[in-house]
Amino acid sequence: MRDPRYDILFEPQAIGPLVAKNRFYQVPHCNGAGYRDPSAAAAMRGIKAEGGWGVIFTEQTEMHHTSEITPFIELRLWEDQDIPALRKMSDAMKTHGALAGIQLAYSGINGPNFYTKEVPLAVSAGPIRTFTNDPVQARALDKTDIRNLRRWFVNAAKRSKLAGFDLICLYGAHGFGIFQHFLSRATNQRGDEYGGSLENRSRFAREVVADMRDAVGDTMGITMRVSLDETIGEMGFSNAEVRDFIEMNRDLPDLWDLAHGAWEDCSGPSRFKEEAAQEQLVRGIRELSDKPVVGVGRFTSPDVMARMIRSGTLDFIGCARPSIADPFLPQKIEQGRIEDIRECIGCNICVTGDMTQSISRCTQNPTFMEEWRKGWHPEKMNAKGESQSVLVVGAGPAGLEAARALSLRGYDVALAEAGTALGGRVAKERLLPGLSAWGRVADYRAYQLSQRPNVQTYFNSALSAEDILGFGFQNVAIATGATWRADGVARMHVTPIPNSGMPVFTPDDLMAGRLPSGKVVVFDDDHYYMGGVLAELCAQKGCDVTLVTPSAYVSDWTLNTLEQGAIHRRLVAAGVKIVLNQGIAALTSSGVSTSCVYTGAASEIGCDAVVMVASRISNDGLFLDLQARAADWADAGIRSVKVIGDACAPGPIAWATYAGHRYARELDMPDIGDALPFRREVTALAVD
Numbered sequence: 001m002r003d004p005r006y007d008i009l010f011e012p013q014a015i016g017p018l019v020a021k022n023r024f025y026q027v028p029h030c031n032g033a034g035y036r037d038p039s040a041a042a043a044m045r046g047i048k049a050e051g052g053w054g055v056i057f058t059e060q061t062e063m064h065h066t067s068e069i070t071p072f073i074e075l076r077l078w079e080d081q082d083i084p085a086l087r088k089m090s091d092a093m094k095t096h097g098a099l100a101g102i103q104l105a106y107s108g109i110n111g112p113n114f115y116t117k118e119v120p121l122a123v124s125a126g127p128i129r130t131f132t133n134d135p136v137q138a139r140a141l142d143k144t145d146i147r148n149l150r151r152w153f154v155n156a157a158k159r160s161k162l163a164g165f166d167l168i169c170l171y172g173a174h175g176f177g178i179f180q181h182f183l184s185r186a187t188n189q190r191g192d193e194y195g196g197s198l199e200n201r202s203r204f205a206r207e208v209v210a211d212m213r214d215a216v217g218d219t220m221g222i223t224m225r226v227s228l229d230e231t232i233g234e235m236g237f238s239n240a241e242v243r244d245f246i247e248m249n250r251d252l253p254d255l256w257d258l259a260h261g262a263w264e265d266c267s268g269p270s271r272f273k274e275e276a277a278q279e280q281l282v283r284g285i286r287e288l289s290d291k292p293v294v295g296v297g298r299f300t301s302p303d304v305m306a307r308m309i310r311s312g313t314l315d316f317i318g319c320a321r322p323s324i325a326d327p328f329l330p331q332k333i334e335q336g337r338i339e340d341i342r343e344c345i346g347c348n349i350c351v352t353g354d355m356t357q358s359i360s361r362c363t364q365n366p367t368f369m370e371e372w373r374k375g376w377h378p379e380k381m382n383a384k385g386e387s388q389s390v391l392v393v394g395a396g397p398a399g400l401e402a403a404r405a406l407s408l409r410g411y412d413v414a415l416a417e418a419g420t421a422l423g424g425r426v427a428k429e430r431l432l433p434g435l436s437a438w439g440r441v442a443d444y445r446a447y448q449l450s451q452r453p454n455v456q457t458y459f460n461s462a463l464s465a466e467d468i469l470g471f472g473f474q475n476v477a478i479a480t481g482a483t484w485r486a487d488g489v490a491r492m493h494v495t496p497i498p499n500s501g502m503p504v505f506t507p508d509d510l511m512a513g514r515l516p517s518g519k520v521v522v523f524d525d526d527h528y529y530m531g532g533v534l535a536e537l538c539a540q541k542g543c544d545v546t547l548v549t550p551s552a553y554v555s556d557w558t559l560n561t562l563e564q565g566a567i568h569r570r571l572v573a574a575g576v577k578i579v580l581n582q583g584i585a586a587l588t589s590s591g592v593s594t595s596c597v598y599t600g601a602a603s604e605i606g607c608d609a610v611v612m613v614a615s616r617i618s619n620d621g622l623f624l625d626l627q628a629r630a631a632d633w634a635d636a637g638i639r640s641v642k643v644i645g646d647a648c649a650p651g652p653i654a655w656a657t658y659a660g661h662r663y664a665r666e667l668d669m670p671d672i673g674d675a676l677p678f679r680r681e682v683t684a685l686a687v688d
């Protein structure tokens, strides 16, 4: 059972008039579902309750219609109509004794109001500050507006209570909530009693908390989420000023919820931020107030968690991503099952659901956001179907997850891998600069497979169709991955780039240790992380690197994983020259001919080698060979052959773990024909 070193994590803690059963605190996090998919979001929170979290929060909830952060899909509490969906969520959160929290957000200078068409209201007038430079400005709140806003917060608090919540978090972090906008001199340039001194800039927070205490404080806990440092220099709300604010308002909320900087700073990927990265910024704040403190830091290690409590740094262990990757993290610590923790790899694929307004995914936990839509539970599989044996070919993320999940269903699984390691692409990518944590995708599954008596793993087993027909497995999953193309075919070029003698290296070459030297052009027409990572690798190895991309940004899809700025900064620091908005028209023996994506204007960059980061081709030869032998399947005892993961269609690692999991769930299930493979909610029609 539980290691006594971790007992401290399970001590009950008071938050205002309520008591949390332990110190595991799921801080607010988005999920791409929000008001559009309320049952999916509610079921996801319910799974966290089952997994043992003491406190569970919603994502940000827009508390009044004069401020919404379109196009992002969060929750809404604008009127009584919104209460039932939120009640469904709080009910799910409370099923196992957790406290249910709602985060109330008034977006102010962050809310463009595209949906409501209301004029945005902010602390000081100015352009809306979101990810997208919307051509909209906010007007400044006047005194009447401030009185109204206080009343709207009270209305939202009363509705939160009716919706069944125990805790209210007032959002003032990440640059997103109005409390931060009042506190920071960058967004508060008022000349009245709400601006100027810190005392004045704190006034609104004090007034709202006092109003809320009057309205609901006897039964609800009120927390305040502030950023540890706005990280924008002198004008911003600095760590020193945060400390002054907390000391000056020691007893203001029932708990201080400490986040960091902008969202990019707080949820930095593992490539740029270690576990407990905010420790120095948090340390000492707890002594400034009599109220408990929660902080985050992508905590997955119970030793680090216990240290944060023992050292007096935190009272609660705040987790968003670790709770997504493993909703059962507290229960696993409680049960002494540390090796079973599915550790977050810090890839921020979960964030991309919010950024793209689609329902979120998690690389490590393929059941995330499918708890209601598909009825998938992160720890329990459906019962085994009528067949017994499965051969999984390829031990990359897709094959490993398929084998793990199939073994839990009770199938006899053989996992055949051509190479000598588990992990496929992850075994190679984990060795690239900054990506070591990605190895957890393989490590978690390797350990799980080692614990299962019904899985046999075979290395050095590059199988052919003939081999497979000779084995007699009833089901075959082909998870043989994909290979990077050398010919440049991707988005800009749909046919190979002409090459009259330039040596070309692919990401697979570099990952196999075949590195270019001298002057190197990295051409990135993939736009996710690989181009930037390989430019960094080549620079580390002493090459003179120029990164050329047709995009306006380096690694532009990483805007969705909150790391694009950090990647650009790192490449500049590594001495990489960056050429944006340029495609490569041809490779010559002495360099590359580039062309401007807008004007077609040509220029030359001399180089000794090109690293081509284009697209990937599925390794589906084995699958096609087997299909060609379909007439022989019955004699061989084969009932099904499926291709999954990158071998089906290349994508990020999360797509592969999802494909592996889905294969395992659906094996032997009845054919659903043309029916939708998940549940969804459709807006109810109003009665006109």
Ligand code: ADP
Pocket (backbone or CB within 6 Å): 393, 394, 395, 396, 397, 398, 399, 416, 417, 418, 419, 423, 424, 425, 426, 461, 462, 463, 464, 479, 480, 481, 482, 619, 622, 644, 645, 646, 647, 653, 656
């Ligand atoms: P995915 O992301 O879809 O899981 P990966 O490329 O990460 O794909 O992994 C594919 C794995 O399949 C690699 O480890 C590779 O060595 C293995 N593999 C490829 N072809 C065969 C084959 N014919 N027999 C066995 N293993 C194979």
Ligand code: SF4
Pocket (backbone or CB within 6 Å): 321, 322, 324, 325, 343, 344, 345, 346, 347, 348, 349, 350, 351, 361, 362, 363, 364, 365
């Ligand atoms: Fe962690 Fe990546 Fe899962 Fe997000 S998607 S919780 S960062 S493993």
